[in-house]
Amino acid sequence: xxxxxxxxxxxxxxxxxxxxxxxxxxxxxxxxxxxPEALVDDGHGQAIASTLKLLHDVLQPTRRLVRAGDLxxxxxxxxxxLHVLNSGMVKVVKSTADGREQVVALKFRGDWLGLDGIAxxxxxxxxxxxxxxxxxxxxYDHLMTSFAQHPALLTxxxxxxxxxxxxxxxxxxxxxTLPADARVADFLRFIAESMSVRGMRTxxxxxxxxxxxxxNYLGLTLESVSRALSRRARDNIIxxxxxxxxxxxxxxxxxxxxxxxxxxxxxxxxxx
Amino acid sequence: xxxxxxxxxxxxxxxxxxxxxxxxxxxxxxxxxxxPEALVDDGHGQAIASTLKLLHDVLQPTRRLVRAGDLxxxxxxxxxxLHVLNSGMVKVVKSTADGREQVVALKFRGDWLGLDGIAxxxxxxxxxxxxxxxxxxxxYDHLMTSFAQHPALLTxxxxxxxxxxxxxxxxxxxxxTLPADARVADFLRFIAESMSVRGMRTxxxxxxxxxxxxxNYLGLTLESVSRALSRRARDNIIxxxxxxxxxxxxxxxxxxxxxxxxxxxxxxxxxx
DNA sequence: CGGGCGTTTGAATCAAATCAATTGGAGTGG
DNA sequence: CCACTCCAATTGATTTGATTCAAACGCCCG
Numbered sequence: 001x002x003x004x005x006x007x008x009x010x011x012x013x014x015x016x017x018x019x020x021x022x023x024x025x026x027x028x029x030x031x032x033x034x035x036p037e038a039l040v041d042d043g044h045g046q047a048i049a050s051t052l053k054l055l056h057d058v059l060q061p062t063r064r065l066v067r068a069g070d071l072x073x074x075x076x077x078x079x080x081x082l083h084v085l086n087s088g089m090v091k092v093v094k095s096t097a098d099g100r101e102q103v104v105a106l107k108f109r110g111d112w113l114g115l116d117g118i119a120x121x122x123x124x125x126x127x128x129x130x131x132x133x134x135x136x137x138x139x140y141d142h143l144m145t146s147f148a149q150h151p152a153l154l155t156x157x158x159x160x161x162x163x164x165x166x167x168x169x170x171x172x173x174x175x176x177t178l179p180a181d182a183r184v185a186d187f188l189r190f191i192a193e194s195m196s197v198r199g200m201r202t203x204x205x206x207x208x209x210x211x212x213x214x215x216n217y218l219g220l221t222l223e224s225v226s227r228a229l230s231r232r233a234r235d236n237i238i239x240x241x242x243x244x245x246x247x248x249x250x251x252x253x254x255x256x257x258x259x260x261x262x263x264x265x266x267x268x269x270x271x272x
Numbered sequence: 273x274x275x276x277x278x279x280x281x282x283x284x285x286x287x288x289x290x291x292x293x294x295x296x297x298x299x300x301x302x303x304x305x306x307x308p309e310a311l312v313d314d315g316h317g318q319a320i321a322s323t324l325k326l327l328h329d330v331l332q333p334t335r336r337l338v339r340a341g342d343l344x345x346x347x348x349x350x351x352x353x354l355h356v357l358n359s360g361m362v363k364v365v366k367s368t369a370d371g372r373e374q375v376v377a378l379k380f381r382g383d384w385l386g387l388d389g390i391a392x393x394x395x396x397x398x399x400x401x402x403x404x405x406x407x408x409x410x411x412y413d414h415l416m417t418s419f420a421q422h423p424a425l426l427t428x429x430x431x432x433x434x435x436x437x438x439x440x441x442x443x444x445x446x447x448x449t450l451p452a453d454a455r456v457a458d459f460l461r462f463i464a465e466s467m468s469v470r471g472m473r474t475x476x477x478x479x480x481x482x483x484x485x486x487x488n489y490l491g492l493t494l495e496s497v498s499r500a501l502s503r504r505a506r507d508n509i510i511x512x513x514x515x516x517x518x519x520x521x522x523x524x525x526x527x528x529x530x531x532x533x534x535x536x537x538x539x540x541x542x543x544x
Numbered sequence: 545c546g547g548g549c550g551t552t553t554g555a556a557t558c559a560a561a562t563c564a565a566t567t568g569g570a571g572t573g574g
Numbered sequence: 575c576c577a578c579t580c581c582a583a584t585t586g587a588t589t590t591g592a593t594t595c596a597a598a599c600g601c602c603c604g
Contacts, residue, residue, distance in 0.1 A: 007387065016290075051357075052275075063332050075277075092441075093527055094441050094444075094445050096449075098533055098537070099536075100445065100449040100535050100536065101448055102441075102444060102448050103443065104443040104444050105441075115433070115434055116434055116437045117434070117443065118430050118431065118433075118434035118440045119430075119431045119432075119434035119435045119438065121437070123522065124441070125441070137551065145427075147419070148420070154416075155573085158390050158433075159390065160391075161387070161389045161390075161393035161433040161434070162388055162389070162390035162433070162435065163391040164394075164437055165387055165388045165433065165436055165437060165440065166388045166391065166392070167394050167442040168441065169366055169376040169377075169388065169396070169397070169440065169442070170366075171444065172366075172374060172376050172440070172443065172444060172447070173366050173368060173372065173374040175276055175444070175447060175448065175491065176374050176447065176488070176490075176491035177368075177372040177491075178375055179591075180493070180591075180592065193552090210551090211550075211551065211552095216448070217447075219447065219448035219449075220404040220592080220593090220600090221592075221593055222551080222595080223551090223552085223553085223592085223593075223594085224591095224592060224593075226550095226551060226552055226553085227553080227592095228553085229551095229552095230551095230552070230553085240325060241602090243601080244548085245551060245552085245600090245601095245602075246550090246602095248300055264370050264371075264372060270574085284584095296553090336550095386575085451559075452559075452560065453556085461573075469558090482583085483580065483582070483583065483584095484582085492560080493560075493561055493562080494582085494583080495560090495561075495584085495585085496559095496560060496582090498582095498583060498584055498585085499560095500584085500586080501583095501584095502583095502584070515568095515569080516568095516569075516584095517568090517582080517583060517584085518582090545604105546588095546603105546604095547603095548597080548601105548602090548603095549600100549601090549602085549603105550599105550600085550602100550604105551598100551599080551600080551601095552597100552598085552599075552600095553596100553597085553598085554596085554597085554598105555594100555595085555596085555597105556593100556594080556595075557577080557592105557593080557594070557595085558590105558591105558592090558593075558594085559590100559591095559592085559593085560579090560588100560589105560591090561588100561589080561590075561591085562589070562590085562592090562594085562602090563585080563586105563588075563589085563596095564577100564585100564586085564588095564598085565584100565585085565587100565592105566583100566584080566585080566586100567581100567582100567584070567585095568581100568582085568583075568584090569578085569580100569581090569582085570579105570581090570582100571578100571579085571581105572577100572578080572579080572580100573576105573577095573578085573579105574575105574576095574577085574578095574599080
């Protein structure tokens, strides 16, 4: 099984590109019969829920249950389907010919995956579950034929693509303009905000990623991430759970933003 | 780290989001068609040319001549129009509330601009011309109504968005995984490739950006960019024109890729 | 209980940023 | 035409933030 731990320190030996293993992709392929209405819907969580409902009602996407480490799709595979995350968390990883690997995106409930495959007819990245979850596969050609009857689906698709572009740009801004500690803080803020938008609690979050994966995503080493987290715990901007450094409390998300600001501001400005 | 010319921030005027798709597409029949042969890139800009022709013929976009420094649109402005570049070069700049500025994309002939505005109804970045050029403004609602009669336009839009996502990810990979010198080399490779795809010569290119702008785009200082370029000139991977360090010759683009490879490989691998 | 990961922390090193000085063109105006 | 300014670019010296190297700890699981 291809796990994530070797991302940061992996030797740059190109991994052999296996023919798409059904074994790896093996997740139950079932039909969706009922939408879990369990999740809290406040604010934009409502929009996500209704888009999912629309997708479900109109296209009856094939549902797949995945567990941490499962590959949803692989770079190089022929593009037929877009994937929509109903629950769980997925990382999108881009690999280069020379063996570098980069986590380029993190996806949550309601997010679309595989959009980069539209232009080239082939996926450009791997999508890997970081958690148990449910992924819906939507045939792109079915989606295209549905627009006439259900223009809201076109709106949803364009919205998803547009937001992906925006998010990727924010990622770039963070990586290019922030020092290590601020980058990590901004990452936590992003995670918290992603939870918040989906109506989940933000004060108690469980990181589904190793320090190495976070570091990879942020362009840092795992040690730098660890140090940054430790320092933020020291000044009470975050707190670790008693056991396990994987789940942490964020008493006040605004404190994270404030910290990022402080990192960016020259001290002359602080005087005011 | 800041670009030389400071962009004055426009006041972000929130705009109501329009349910365009529902209104205009209701009842229309959109057929999914195979990618027209003409749109398949043959390396000489045919695909770009025919998409531009289609856009021109169907939508009669308003054309605008711009010069270096002109703003095509601003972050915070209400989103009505997508912009398509017929000629010239444009940088897309994202500004943060605390005054950081980041060049997040570079656009060339055939590229679409303003796609990040679709989701929020407001542009997320500034688009600024770096060169004289011609920009076509396409009303998004007009574009949406055109899909029924001209499904190729839908294909083109989706292709543009998909490619934008892909390109932004490549940018991220370069920034996160490459050392400074390799990043600059990869940037030159990207520029050369962008020219090549559009049927322009790649051996003699004129940078329309200052070292500071390049550095900003790559997450480096202007000094690091300058040093990297000087070193590359020293080992004959590039050459400067007699006068003006802005235009340079790239005798062999593959030498740039090879250099990037060498930066990434540990010397142990080179032994083989 | 012991092995394997993931994580933390310290010390040393290094790559890139910062600071600083100089050069080189482009444009302006006497 | 030259002197002058302004800005971009280069290059060197120094500093620094992040990486690398290394050791130890904690947790999960067979």
